[in-house]
Amino acid sequence: MAAVDSAAEFEVLTTEAPAKSSRWAKWRRRLPILLPAGAVAIVVLACFVAPLVFPIPTPTGGDVLTSRLPVGSPDHPLGTDLNGNDILSRLLYGGRASLIVAVAVNLLGLFLGGTLGALSGYLSGKFDTVIMRLLDVLIAFPALVLTLAVAQALGPSQRNTILALSFFAIPAFARIARAATLRLNELPFMAAAQLSGTSGWRMLFRHIAPNIGPQLLSFMLLGMGIIIVTEGALSFLGLGIPRPAPSWGNMIFEASQTMSATPIQVVWPSMALLVTVLAFNLLGENLRSRWSSR
Amino acid sequence: MNLNQTVNQAGSDRATEAVPRTGGATSVVPGEAVLTVSDLRVTFTGGGRTVHAVTGLSYQLQKGRTLAIIGESGSGKSVSARALMGLLPPSAQVSGSARIGDDELIGLPDREMRKLRGTDVAMVFQDPARSLNPTMKIGLQIIEAVRAHQKMERQQAVERGIELLRLVRLPAPERRFHEYPHQLSGGMRQRVMIAIALAADPQVLIADEATSALDVTTQAQIMELLLDLQERLGMAVVLISHDIGLAASYADDVLVMYAGRAVEFGPTEMLFGNVQMPYTQALLGSVPQLTTPPHTLLPVIPGQPPDLRALPQGCPFRPRCASATEQCANTPELTEHQPGHWWACWHPIGDSDGGTK
Amino acid sequence: MATATSSLNGHNAGQAATSRLAGVTRSPMVRLIVKRLLMAIPIMLGVSLLTFIVMTIIPGSGATALLGADATPEQIAALEAEMGLDQPAHVRYLAWLQDLATGDLGSSVVSGQTVTSILASRLPVTFELVGLAFLLSVLAAIPVAVLAARWPGGFMDRLSMVVSVTGLAVANYVLALLLVVVFAVVLGVLPAIGYIPLSESITGNLRTMILPVISIAFPLFCFYTRFLRSDLVEQMQSQDYVDTARAKGIGPWQVLIKHAFRNSSFGLITLVGLNLGTLIGATVIIEQIFGLPGLGQQLLQSISAQDAVVVQAAVLIFAFVAVMANLIVDLLYLILDPRIRYGSR
Numbered sequence: 001m002a003a004v005d006s007a008a009e010f011e012v013l014t015t016e017a018p019a020k021s022s023r024w025a026k027w028r029r030r031l032p033i034l035l036p037a038g039a040v041a042i043v044v045l046a047c048f049v050a051p052l053v054f055p056i057p058t059p060t061g062g063d064v065l066t067s068r069l070p071v072g073s074p075d076h077p078l079g080t081d082l083n084g085n086d087i088l089s090r091l092l093y094g095g096r097a098s099l100i101v102a103v104a105v106n107l108l109g110l111f112l113g114g115t116l117g118a119l120s121g122y123l124s125g126k127f128d129t130v131i132m133r134l135l136d137v138l139i140a141f142p143a144l145v146l147t148l149a150v151a152q153a154l155g156p157s158q159r160n161t162i163l164a165l166s167f168f169a170i171p172a173f174a175r176i177a178r179a180a181t182l183r184l185n186e187l188p189f190m191a192a193a194q195l196s197g198t199s200g201w202r203m204l205f206r207h208i209a210p211n212i213g214p215q216l217l218s219f220m221l222l223g224m225g226i227i228i229v230t231e232g233a234l235s236f237l238g239l240g241i242p243r244p245a246p247s248w249g250n251m252i253f254e255a256s257q258t259m260s261a262t263p264i265q266v267v268w269p270s271m272a273l274l275v276t277v278l279a280f281n282l283l284g285e286n287l288r289s290r291w292s293s294r
Numbered sequence: 295m296n297l298n299q300t301v302n303q304a305g306s307d308r309a310t311e312a313v314p315r316t317g318g319a320t321s322v323v324p325g326e327a328v329l330t331v332s333d334l335r336v337t338f339t340g341g342g343r344t345v346h347a348v349t350g351l352s353y354q355l356q357k358g359r360t361l362a363i364i365g366e367s368g369s370g371k372s373v374s375a376r377a378l379m380g381l382l383p384p385s386a387q388v389s390g391s392a393r394i395g396d397d398e399l400i401g402l403p404d405r406e407m408r409k410l411r412g413t414d415v416a417m418v419f420q421d422p423a424r425s426l427n428p429t430m431k432i433g434l435q436i437i438e439a440v441r442a443h444q445k446m447e448r449q450q451a452v453e454r455g456i457e458l459l460r461l462v463r464l465p466a467p468e469r470r471f472h473e474y475p476h477q478l479s480g481g482m483r484q485r486v487m488i489a490i491a492l493a494a495d496p497q498v499l500i501a502d503e504a505t506s507a508l509d510v511t512t513q514a515q516i517m518e519l520l521l522d523l524q525e526r527l528g529m530a531v532v533l534i535s536h537d538i539g540l541a542a543s544y545a546d547d548v549l550v551m552y553a554g555r556a557v558e559f560g561p562t563e564m565l566f567g568n569v570q571m572p573y574t575q576a577l578l579g580s581v582p583q584l585t586t587p588p589h590t591l592l593p594v595i596p597g598q599p600p601d602l603r604a605l606p607q608g609c610p611f612r613p614r615c616a617s618a619t620e621q622c623a624n625t626p627e628l629t630e631h632q633p634g635h636w637w638a639c640w641h642p643i644g645d646s647d648g649g650t651k
Numbered sequence: 652m653a654t655a656t657s658s659l660n661g662h663n664a665g666q667a668a669t670s671r672l673a674g675v676t677r678s679p680m681v682r683l684i685v686k687r688l689l690m691a692i693p694i695m696l697g698v699s700l701l702t703f704i705v706m707t708i709i710p711g712s713g714a715t716a717l718l719g720a721d722a723t724p725e726q727i728a729a730l731e732a733e734m735g736l737d738q739p740a741h742v743r744y745l746a747w748l749q750d751l752a753t754g755d756l757g758s759s760v761v762s763g764q765t766v767t768s769i770l771a772s773r774l775p776v777t778f779e780l781v782g783l784a785f786l787l788s789v790l791a792a793i794p795v796a797v798l799a800a801r802w803p804g805g806f807m808d809r810l811s812m813v814v815s816v817t818g819l820a821v822a823n824y825v826l827a828l829l830l831v832v833v834f835a836v837v838l839g840v841l842p843a844i845g846y847i848p849l850s851e852s853i854t855g856n857l858r859t860m861i862l863p864v865i866s867i868a869f870p871l872f873c874f875y876t877r878f879l880r881s882d883l884v885e886q887m888q889s890q891d892y893v894d895t896a897r898a899k900g901i902g903p904w905q906v907l908i909k910h911a912f913r914n915s916s917f918g919l920i921t922l923v924g925l926n927l928g929t930l931i932g933a934t935v936i937i938e939q940i941f942g943l944p945g946l947g948q949q950l951l952q953s954i955s956a957q958d959a960v961v962v963q964a965a966v967l968i969f970a971f972v973a974v975m976a977n978l979i980v981d982l983l984y985l986i987l988d989p990r991i992r993y994g995s996r
Binding site: 133142144146148149150225232236255260266267278281 | 697701931
C-alpha cells in the first residue's frame with residue numbers, strides 16, 4: 001500500500017533507539033535482560049558453587065539431637081529441620097537437584113521435541129499427520145496426571161522424574177517447533193533452498209534451526225520455570241525426588257507438616273522457587289521480545 | 295502579504311472563544327471560510343528526538359469547496375488532518391490554530407474535542423477493511439455515530455442509519471444494515487464509512503486517502519459520490535492524497551505539501567496550468583503517461599524524502615532540486631506571488647529570475 | 652373443501668420444514684461443528700489407549716496391593732486370574748472399551764465400590780473447585796485489565812503488571828501453603844483442611860473452599876490479566892477501527908469496552924479453554940493439600956494403591972474434560988466470530 005498512515009509512521013520513528021545514546025541509556029536498555037540473567041546466575045552459583053566454597057554441612061544425615069534449631073543458630077543460619085538437617089544446605093542442594101532436572105528435561109524437550117516438531121512441520125504429509133495426532137493425544141492428557149502415573153510406575157528417583165517430565169515437555173516443544181517451521185515454510189527463501197537441492201539434514205541445520213532456534217530457546221527459558229514448579233509438585237507429592245535427598249518440592253512438603261509450629265520453614269524453599277522461576281520467566285520473555293522485534 | 299498574515303487578520307475579527315456545540319451546521323455565509331488553519335505545527339517527541347511532522351501550515355477552506363492536499367508519504371498531510379481531529383498519539387505536540395466556525399480545534403482537552411468530532415469535522419479513513427470493527431454489525435456502527443451527539447430512540451436511530459446508507463447509495467440498505475463488514479465489498483465498505491462520517495452532519499469532511507485502497511473503477515464511483523454529497527449537504531471537503539490525478543480531477547483548490555510545509559497552493563486549474571514549484575512539477579512529471587513511448591525510463595525525483603528528525607536549513611526540497619542555489623539556504627515563505635496562487639520558492643518555474651521578493 | 656385445503660397446507664408446511672432442515676444440515680457452520688465433534692473421537696480413543704498403556708506399565712497390580720507384602724506369588728496369580736488380569740493386554744483393553752460403551756466403569760479393586768459411585772461422590776467437589784476458580788479468575792481479570800488498558804503506563808497498569816508477573820511465578824501449591832500459613836495458622840480465620848459440602852452449609856462450604864479456589868484462581872488471574880491488557884492496548888493503539896470509533900466522537904471507555912474488548916474476547920476465550928486442561932491437573936495437588944475429597948485426591952490415592960480400574964476411569968475423565976473444553980472453545984469461536992459464521996465474500 002502506497003501511503004501509510006503518517007502518524008503511525010512517525011510513532012515508529014520516534015520510538016526507535018536514538019543513534020547517539022548516552023552510556024546510561026545503553027545500560028538501561030540492557031537492564032531487562034541483565035537483571036534476570038544476573039538473578040539466575042546467582043541462583044546457579046549458590047546451588048552449585050557455594051557448597052564447594054563455603055563450609056556448608058551435608059543436607060542429609062542429620063542428628064536428631066540438633067533438630068528443630070531456629071533461624072540464626074550458630075552453624076545453622078536458617079536453622080535445622082525435623083531430622084536435624086541444616087536447612088540452608090538443603091536449600092542449596094535441593095536447588096541443585098531441581099535445576100538439574102529442569103535443565104535435563106528442557107534440553108531433552110528442546111532437542112528431541114524440537115527436532116520432531118521441525119521435521120514434522122517441514123516434511124508435512126502423512127508423517128506430519130501421524131505426529132500431529134500423537135501430539136494432540138499427549139497434549140490432551142492432563143500433564144500432571146500423566147507424569148504422576150509414570151512417576152508412580154517407575155518409582156521416585158531423580159532420573160525417573162526427568163523421564164516422566166519429558167513426556168510432558170517433548171510434545172510441548174514439538175508443537176512450538178512445528179508451528180514455527182510451518183510459518184517458516186511460507187517464506188520464499190525456504191522454497192529457494194529446496195529448489196537448489198539442499199538435502200533434508202542440511203535444511204534442518206542450516207536453515208530451519210537458526211530461524212526457529214531463538215523462539216525455542218526463549219520457550220525453553222519459560223519452560224525452566226514450568227518444569228521447576230512441576231518437579232516441585234511431584235516431589236511434594238512424594239513422587240519426584242525421594243527423601244531424604246532434598247528438593248525444593250519435598251522441602252516444602254516437610255515444612256507443611258510442621259506449619260503450625262514453624263511456619264517460617266515453608267518460606268525458604270517457597271521464596272527460592274519464586275525467585276528462580278520469576279528470574280527465568282523474565283529472562284525468557286524479555287529475550288523473546290528483544291529477538292522478535294529484530 | 296503572506297498567507298499567515300492574511301489568515302491572522304481575518305481570525306482576529308472573530309470571537310476567540312471556542313464555544314462547545316453539539317451538532318448541526320451553523321449558518322455560515324457561503325463563500326466565507328468554514329475552516330481556517332493557521333500556523334499549524336505538529337512535533338513528535340520520543341527517545342530524545344523531535345520529529346517535525348508539520349511546520350507552519352496555513353490554509354482556508356470555503357464552504358462547498360474541495361481542497362486537495364497532496365504530497366509524498368511523510369509530507370505531513372495525514373498528520374495535519376489528524377491534528378484537526380485530535381486523533382494524534384499522545385507523543386504529539388500540536389500548536390497553532392484550526393477554526394471551524396467559532397470552534398477552535400487545537401489545544402482542546404479530549405472531553406471537549408469529542409463533542410466536535412463528527413459534528414464540526416469528520417473523517418473517512420483509508421482502508422475500509424480495517425477501519426470498520428469486524429465484530430460489529432454495520433448497523434450498530436452507524437447507530438453509534440448517530441447517537442454519539444444526539445439523544446435518540448433506538449428505532450429512530452435505526453431509521454436514520456438506513457437513511458444514511460441510502461444517502462451513500464448503498465444497494466439494499468435494510469439488508470446491509472444487519473450484516474458484518476466482511477460481507478461487503480471494498481467499495482460498499484467505504485460507502486458505509488462515509489455514511490458514518492456524515493451521521494452527525496459535519497461541516498468539514500476529511501477524506502484521508504479514502505480511495506487509495508480501492509480499485510480504479512470503485513475509486514471513481516466513490517469520488518463522484520463524495521462530490522455529489524458535498525453539493526447536496528453543503529459541506530467543505532478536504533481530500534488528502536498522494537494521487538495528483540485525483541486532485542486534478544476532483545478538487546477546486548490544491549495544496550502541495552513537502553516535508554511538513556505547504557509549498558504551493560492555488561485553485562486547481564491555476565496551479566496545474568501554471569506550475570511554479572519545482573517539486574510540484576517533478577511530481578507531475580513522475581506520473582506515467584500513456585503517450586510516453588515504451589521503455590522510457592520513468593522520471594523519478596532524485597534523492598530521498600527528508601529525514602524529519604533533522605531537517606536541513608532552508609528550503610526542505612533543496613537537496614533534490616535541480617534549480618537550487620545558495621539563496622535556497624534561506625527558507626522561502628509561502629507567498630501569494632500571483633492573485634490566488636501561492637508558492638514558497640526562490641526559483642519557481644516560469645520566472646527566470648525567481649518570484650517577487 | 653376446507654379440510655382439503657388445510658391438509659394441503661399441512662403438507663406444504665411439512666415440506667417447508669424438511670427443506671429447512673436440509674438447509675440447516677447443509678449450512679457450512681453445522682458441517683464445521685460436526686466435523687470438529689468427529690475429530691474429537693479419535694483423540695479420545697487415543698487418550699483411552701494411552702491411559703491403558705500407562706496403567707499396564709505400572710508394575711504390580713491391584714492384586715499385590717490388596718493381598719499385602721507377604722502374599723505368595725501363587726496367591727497373587729490366583730487373585731489376578733480371578734480379576735481377569737491375566738488376559739493379554741489387547742483383550743483387556745477391548746473388554747474395557749466395551750464396558751465403557753455400556754456405561755460400566757468397573758469397580759475399585761481396593762474398596763469394591765463401583766467406579767460410578769466413586770465418581771458420583773467425588774466429581775461434584777472437583778467440579779465446584781474448578782468452576783469457582785475459573786469464574787473467579789476470569790471475572791477478576793476483566794475489570795483489572797480494562798482499567799490497566801484505559802491508562803497504559805499509568806498506576807493501575809504498572810501495579811497490575813507487577814502483580815501479574817510475580818503471580819505467574821508462584822506455584823499454586825506454594826500459594827496454597829502460604830495462604831494456609833497466613834489465614835489458618837497465623838490469623839486462624841479459615842480452616843486449613845477439610846471440606847463441608849454445599850448441602851450441609853453454604854457458608855461452611857465457602858469457608859473450606861475459598862483458600863483452595865484462590866490458590867488455583869490467582870495464577871490464572873495473572874495470566875488472563877496480562878494477556879487481556881496487552882491485547883486491549885494493542886487494539887487501542889494500532890487498530891484502524893479504533894480511529895474510526897474515536898472519530899465519531901464517542902468516549903474512550905466506550906471505545907475500549909464496546910470495540911476493543913469485543914475483539915479481545917476471542918483471544919481470551921481461547922486462552923481460557925486451553926487452560927482448562929491445566930486447571931484439571933492443579934486439582935490433584937490442591938485437593939491433596941486442603942484435604943478436599945475430590946477426583947484429584949482420589950486419583951492420587953488410587954495410584955499409590957495401584958487401583959488400576961479407578962485410575963483409568965479418573966484419568967479418562969480428566970482427559971475427557973480437557974478435550975471437551977478445547978472442543979467447546981473451538982465451537983464458541985466458530986459461533987461467535989462473525990467472519991466465520993457468515994462466511995466472507
